[in-house]
Amino acid sequence: MKINNVHYRTIWEKSEGIIQIIDQRKLPFRFEIKDLTELEDFETAIKHMYVRGAPLIGVTAAYGMYIAAANASDSDICDTLSRAAERLIATRPTAVNLRWAVESQLSIIKNTSNLDPIKEKLLINARRITENDEEQCRMIGVHGLKLIEEIAKKKNGATVNILTHCNAGWLATVDWGTATSPIYHARNAGIDIHVWVDETRPRNQGAKLTAYELAHEDIPHTVIVDNVGGHLMQHGKVDIVIVGSDRTTYTGDVANKIGTYLKALAAIDNNIPFYVALPSSTIDWEIEDGVNSIPIEERDSDEVDFMEGVAGSKVEKVRIVPETSRSANYAFDVTPARLVTGLITERGVCKADKESVLELFPEKK
Amino acid sequence: MKINNVHYRTIWEKSEGIIQIIDQRKLPFRFEIKDLTELEDFETAIKHMYVRGAPLIGVTAAYGMYIAAANASDSDICDTLSRAAERLIATRPTAVNLRWAVESQLSIIKNTSNLDPIKEKLLINARRITENDEEQCRMIGVHGLKLIEEIAKKKNGATVNILTHCNAGWLATVDWGTATSPIYHARNAGIDIHVWVDETRPRNQGAKLTAYELAHEDIPHTVIVDNVGGHLMQHGKVDIVIVGSDRTTYTGDVANKIGTYLKALAAIDNNIPFYVALPSSTIDWEIEDGVNSIPIEERDSDEVDFMEGVAGSKVEKVRIVPETSRSANYAFDVTPARLVTGLITERGVCKADKESVLELFPEKK
Numbered sequence: 001m002k003i004n005n006v007h008y009r010t011i012w013e014k015s016e017g018i019i020q021i022i023d024q025r026k027l028p029f030r031f032e033i034k035d036l037t038e039l040e041d042f043e044t045a046i047k048h049m050y051v052r053g054a055p056l057i058g059v060t061a062a063y064g065m066y067i068a069a070a071n072a073s074d075s076d077i078c079d080t081l082s083r084a085a086e087r088l089i090a091t092r093p094t095a096v097n098l099r100w101a102v103e104s105q106l107s108i109i110k111n112t113s114n115l116d117p118i119k120e121k122l123l124i125n126a127r128r129i130t131e132n133d134e135e136q137c138r139m140i141g142v143h144g145l146k147l148i149e150e151i152a153k154k155k156n157g158a159t160v161n162i163l164t165h166c167n168a169g170w171l172a173t174v175d176w177g178t179a180t181s182p183i184y185h186a187r188n189a190g191i192d193i194h195v196w197v198d199e200t201r202p203r204n205q206g207a208k209l210t211a212y213e214l215a216h217e218d219i220p221h222t223v224i225v226d227n228v229g230g231h232l233m234q235h236g237k238v239d240i241v242i243v244g245s246d247r248t249t250y251t252g253d254v255a256n257k258i259g260t261y262l263k264a265l266a267a268i269d270n271n272i273p274f275y276v277a278l279p280s281s282t283i284d285w286e287i288e289d290g291v292n293s294i295p296i297e298e299r300d301s302d303e304v305d306f307m308e309g310v311a312g313s314k315v316e317k318v319r320i321v322p323e324t325s326r327s328a329n330y331a332f333d334v335t336p337a338r339l340v341t342g343l344i345t346e347r348g349v350c351k352a353d354k355e356s357v358l359e360l361f362p363e364k365k
Numbered sequence: 366m367k368i369n370n371v372h373y374r375t376i377w378e379k380s381e382g383i384i385q386i387i388d389q390r391k392l393p394f395r396f397e398i399k400d401l402t403e404l405e406d407f408e409t410a411i412k413h414m415y416v417r418g419a420p421l422i423g424v425t426a427a428y429g430m431y432i433a434a435a436n437a438s439d440s441d442i443c444d445t446l447s448r449a450a451e452r453l454i455a456t457r458p459t460a461v462n463l464r465w466a467v468e469s470q471l472s473i474i475k476n477t478s479n480l481d482p483i484k485e486k487l488l489i490n491a492r493r494i495t496e497n498d499e500e501q502c503r504m505i506g507v508h509g510l511k512l513i514e515e516i517a518k519k520k521n522g523a524t525v526n527i528l529t530h531c532n533a534g535w536l537a538t539v540d541w542g543t544a545t546s547p548i549y550h551a552r553n554a555g556i557d558i559h560v561w562v563d564e565t566r567p568r569n570q571g572a573k574l575t576a577y578e579l580a581h582e583d584i585p586h587t588v589i590v591d592n593v594g595g596h597l598m599q600h601g602k603v604d605i606v607i608v609g610s611d612r613t614t615y616t617g618d619v620a621n622k623i624g625t626y627l628k629a630l631a632a633i634d635n636n637i638p639f640y641v642a643l644p645s646s647t648i649d650w651e652i653e654d655g656v657n658s659i660p661i662e663e664r665d666s667d668e669v670d671f672m673e674g675v676a677g678s679k680v681e682k683v684r685i686v687p688e689t690s691r692s693a694n695y696a697f698d699v700t701p702a703r704l705v706t707g708l709i710t711e712r713g714v715c716k717a718d719k720e721s722v723l724e725l726f727p728e729k730k
Contacts, residue, residue, distance in 0.1 A: 227624025259592025
């Protein structure tokens with residue numbers, strides 16, 4: 001999508017051995033591009049959220065595996081890759097795509113007896129994962145568009161109000177986004193839309209990233225604090241909720257940014273459709289009970305205690321919790337399937353239950 | 366309650382014609398006391414939230430009416446007071462105590478034919494409202510304590526985890542607080558408690574005020590962002606929710622700080638008791654349907670766009686929403702009675718329905 005009218009992806013190859021990303025920690029205050037040339041760069045980029053969003057984390061890890069191999073001597077390559085895999089997987093415990101992408105790269109070694117073309121094959125596989133991600137996100141938009149079209153029709157063309165949480169935007173993927181892809185497709189189809197953007201404390205990815213990308217794509221939107229969604233739903237100001245997912249069980253439980261569960265509760269209480277947009281790489285085919293089994297990352301309490309913003313022309317961090325109090329920082333929550341109207345995947349929309357998911361992905365039966 | 370081991374109330378008479386308050390906009394970073402000597406000072410103090418919290422707003426308005434009279438000449442006094450009443454009521458549209466306290470003062474004029482003792486009577490009435498508020502808050506604590514005692518008993522003395530939203534603490538009243546009064550009473554009774562403090566965006570009164578007052582009273586607590594409560598409830602980490610109220614209909618619908626409704630939804634979804642602590646002056650005896658009839662204040666979007674905190678030794682405001690996006694700032698929401706386990710009032714605990722409320726306040730039948 002566009003930033004200042006120039007088309008970007010979130011990750012690309014600059015030249016041999018140099019992968020570039022948008023340093024998303026700096027957005028929306030600064031637009032900076034970062035080179036990743038060593039495994040450590042990829043670890044740092046994922047762990048410290050230069051890149052974030054399950055799909056983009058997966059793509060970044062795939063390129064990280066390639067760079068680790070590219071920098072290794074041929075005799076070391078297998079050991080190097082298995083160590084790189086461990087280190088990359090350890091950076092973020094909740095995102096299932098990370099493990100998926102790393103394992104996809106590991107399977108390349110297993111299926112190659114000749115060491116020589118491994119590096120090339122890892123690069124080709126990283127590119128394939130990248131292109132797949134873009135195509136999956138595009139298809140999520142194609143399928144999600146139908147849901148928005150139906151609402152627009154029912155409202156006789158009046159503005160369709162969409163609420164989203166956190167950033168499941170193109171900045172969380174290679175392009176298009178997951179939750180935002182139906183939004184961009186709706187705009188392209190000429191539907192009158194408006195987006196309520198949850199600011200999404202503690203890291204404020206809604207206010208910082210979703211608002212930023214919607215503004216650069218000229219999509220009407222309003223930032224709200226995370227407390228507001230329920231009130232808007234009570235008063236008919238939300239027609240549909242679309243969020244992303246960091247991990248979705250094949251039974252339909254959705255791990256996503258902390259606070260998603262509260263919006264799902266409000267949606268069901270007000271009879272508003274609550275959809276989760278996700279590429280199938282985000283589906284966990286093993287866990288049955290998401291609420292009790294998906295590990296929830298507890299992050300540094302500094303993210304709660306401090307807030308970053310602009311004062312004059314400087315980016316500053318201010319302490320907002322008194323030093324005499326401690327704070328806790330749970331990063332995700334799990335929305336049980338019973339609250340989810342449907343999943344929007346690259347293959348189509350299905351109900352959030354085992355039968356419907358397996359019908360869409362019969363090869364997993 | 367205590368600040369730095371000194372006992373304070375939130376409002377007091379310094380000397381004739383000078384009312385003092387704690388300037389709560391400066392907390393927790395600065396402790397400053399402010400003189401109010403003219404009607405304008407009271408309007409500013411209420412409108413710009415030097416004082417906040419329904420009960421404290423009421424008390425402040427009562428003193429404001431007294432000061433307006435004290436500064437008027439005898440011939441003007443009736444006109445002055447009716448203009449002062451209008452101006453004070455206009456400062457904050459949602460809080461019902463404000464109107465209640467102002468009307469209580471207006472009734473003094475109506476019942477006094479001799480102009481001379483009016484000023485004194487207004488002062489006496491302001492004092493009475495102040496003492497009543499403290500006594501009501503104390504009694505809310507006495508009744509609410511029983512609920513916490515029961516939970517402690519069921520848990521065999523293990524820590525009772527209480528979640529609260531915004532600041533319905535002593536800083537929102539004259540002393541004790543509403544939602545915090547049972548907490549302070551439980552601590553005084555030797556019960557092992559821990560409080561989850563919602564930071565409560567946009568103004569962060571939870572992180573700024575509730576955390577501050579609990580820290581100064583040595584009560585174990587943890588600040589969380591507003592998105593976290595649902596997750597904690599799913600995992601058995603909350604035993605009871607206690608919040609305050611800006612206005613409660615006699616049918617049990619509760620207007621309180623934006624986001625309260627979301628916590629009530631999570632509580633009911635996880636079978637956790639959700640109580641609202643309120644003095645009966647907060648009850649609206651006319652409105653039947655709170656969700657559709659209580660006006661919800663929309664405040665300046667700057668409160669969403671900017672965040673105040675400490676950088677080094679300076680209090681600074683940083684912009685956290687990009688200038689290219691607009692934001693909206695709804696200050697309250699209404700939790701329907703069906704989600705409320707009970708109301709904790711100065712007369713006792715009752716169910717959140719018309720019959721139970723009128724049983725506790727039979728004079729309103």
